[in-house]
Amino acid sequence: MRIGVVTFPGSNSDVDALNALAVAGVEPVSLWHESPDLHGVAGVILPGGFAYGDYLRAGVIARFSPVMRGVSDFAAKGGLVLGICNGFQVLAESRLVPGALLRNRSLRFASKIVAIKPQRLDSPFTHRSTGAPLHIPIAHGEGCYYADDATLDDIERNGQILWRYVRSDGTPALDPDDPANPNGSLRAIAGVCNTAGNVAGLMPHPERMSESILGSDDGMQLIRSFVDSAKAWETGR
């Protein structure tokens, strides 16, 4: 089975996604931004980085690239798409997932290990999670999740909030000023999915905590969930 990782000019965490997929034992395929052809992959990762430099606003140019046409079509057919960090920003700009990512509340880039907790264990992106918080890094300047109250209520009701930043006792860091909420995200939202549940994005980097030598392999719970679901989806077709 093959999983695609998109490389936009300026993507830099594509190497981390490719590495984590190799750890998961699947064949990673690099997808170039200029072609909408996804080469028959069973799932797509939009990686972290600064696509097209992100000088205007994170993800805003990448959404117009040819590969995103392919990704949108793929998602519409039920294919699994995971956006990590800049990839999440691209998905949000593309309206493939709800909400927007604003500048961090601190107005500074934030790089640290955070704790996020899966909010449901029956989604394609979380079903192999233990349910305990994952300790994985963030590295972003624009990761403050924002949506209007109606949207927030909607996605909460629909179970579209997949991960929340949590405190050391496991409770969500709902206060935007809580130190466990690293960017001031509303309702402590670290990652969400679309209504169909096959497109998800999150700001933290599970693919960078893929091996114990790097501190932990917590991130592989998420990557393996995604890979297994992609495998099942491909088999089901």
Added chain:
Amino acid sequence: MSDMTTNPPAPAQPEPLHRQLGVTDGELDAIRGKLGRDPNHTELAMFSVMWSEHCSYKSSKPLLKTLPTRGHGIMAGPGDNAGVVRIGDGLAVAFKIESHNHPSAVEPYQGAATGVGGILRDIFTMGARPIAVLDALRFGDPTDPRTRHLVDGIVRGVGGYGNCVGVPTVGGELVFDPSYQGNPLVNVMAIGLLEERMLILAEAPGPGNYVVLFGSTTGRDGIGGASVLASATFADSDPNKRPTVQVGDPFAEKLLIEASLELIDRRLVEGIQDLGAGGISCASSESADKAGTGILLDLDAIPRREPGMAPWEVMISESQERMLATCRPENYPAVREVCERWGIPIALVGRVTTDGDIAIVEGGIGIDGLPNPGALEIARIAAKALTSDAIIHYRLATPPARRRQAPAPGIPLTAQDGLPERGMDPAAVLAALLGSPNLSSRRWVYEQYDACVQSNTVEWPGHGAAVLRVKGTKKALVATTDGNQAVSALDPYLGAQLSVAEATRNVSITGARPIGLTNCLNYGNPERPEAFWQLQEAVRGMGDACRTLGVPVTGGNVSLYNEYPGGAISPTPEIGIVGLLDDVSLLVRPPFTTEGDSVVLVGSSAPGLAGSAYAALAGLASEDAPPSLDLDREAALQSFIREAIGRGLVASAQDVSGGGLAVAIAECCMWGGLGANLRLGVLGSPAIELFGESPSRLVLSCRPRHAPAIELLARQFGLASATLGSVGGDRLRIELTGQGATGAAEERGSRVADALDVALVDLRHAWDHGLARALGVEPSAAESNPDPHAPDRPDASGRAD
């Protein structure tokens, strides 16, 4: 205001052109000698940047030649863009440190950002993929508004560039010292990894080959950066110099990295050089001189970002993110294809020639490689006159009239325990040191840097040396920067030795073997004999230390003229070390790991508190001196710890440096979330034992059953050692015993109590918040979630405000 950007700063009285460009009258005579005629404006501009201190090392070259540069596995060294050392498995590591001090003082964000961009280009120009950045930053008073402005801008600049380009910033330094008040230091080290077969040099071989320029277009930014800005003392925040600062585009650099490495990997280019200081003048003349060729440049073919640029501006522009490469004509279409795929402008700008000259024409070059009929030659200079044969100044070196000598080993102990007030609790001194601007947690800084992109980071910033695994092997690279300006101000020879000793020790205590040293020498105006003497002494000290410790110097950078109207900086030898750990599973870190482990001190203390953090806090006896260094003992200590770690005897290891033994142990406790119960024998002064910074010491922890073997091994290396006690609890207790402890010391007027006893939570609080308090910034949140390397324990989490 366009005049301001097109011309060098206009002096009050009209001066001859050469002086406006920073060329002395004597140098002008030498230029006439090289050319056999008067230079024209373009040629003079080219000489001015190439003969600048920054590009020519005209003052420091005779000194640098004395450094030991040979060593095992060295593939490239001084004179190349970066040092390259083999690490086995067909791989090699490229690394170098460089300064961007004056640009950062003028325009902090762009100055620091382009400092990162410049050093990264030095790495990938060698064929290596950049895998890490370390930033060594030095400022004046942290409470001063201008310092705060510089810190904020420079930290944002380093992060803004490194984060975007996708290279993790994994370590460095942040030091405050009054001498940097008007002249901050921004030294950036970069590390790259390459397959040996990828190594490529900055040459322009093969007459007839094409010379291509790719990357960003050429504009008026950074005109005179090397000559006017980097090679002269400068006044505080002179706005007229802002146009001499380059502007960085990390997105363009990211594309340049990918395109350059693809060109090298596919062997489409014969040689490649980045455009940094001195712009196209420097890249073309160095590439030609190295290959023994010449280059004919077609000025009209150089893509500009603005109209109306004079030839001399094009030739010395320091616009960023540009590369000059040589390729065979038949490979040019493929070179074009690669650049275009990455969206990078590329232009065929010249040919490699046989005449050894850099010749510049307007009016184009024909397909025969000769200037078109009617083309105008606007400059012609022998490449070597600009580079290897540039002027050298043998400067006068004079020691200052009054200076302190380091005490000879074995001189009688004197008590220097002037704690601030009588009866002061050493625990309070320890907390004050841990909360001081130079020793407190650097979290506020490094949390603004992506530390883990590329999935190699084994040891995150904050706890000593950076550790990066080498994918596909069991190996890891260990890297650190250290520079001791406080002792250098008193004794530049000793200060440089101490800097090398500390940097190598920081690598050795992880179990790694230092394989190469890069250095950034930040000194004052070399035309002042006293400043030049400091540089001379530092190079001598660095060389002696490298020879004894067996570490080759693989390259570096000299930054002179670090002076401002308020004075000169303290001499600052910034040392970057890369070490190799053969088996990353044997990596040892500083934090205590296990309750009940034994704590062993290896090495012995010497008198002298001058230059220490304690002296800065508590004041100093007037005739005190820095502690001495015995390089043989330092070498023995480092061999000992690598051997002990290799035998699997060591659970944790930490070197004793800033703040002394008490701070070193406190860090092991805080970072491990474990206390300790210790007894420390005091012969002379408690302040020296607890807070003195004599070198060649380390604190390790081990299983109790291994302590005798470790002490025996230490004796075999001729080192003193003592088992101080054990790890455990939630307090740090150090009981002082022996003739120097309270009873006897009190009679001599000692002011130190007989024990240091403090809750870790209090130390942690001081350490966590010290920097943010000093800078007046929002304190970074205390760790609310466990860091994978510092598991959350009740004592380690820090106290909320």
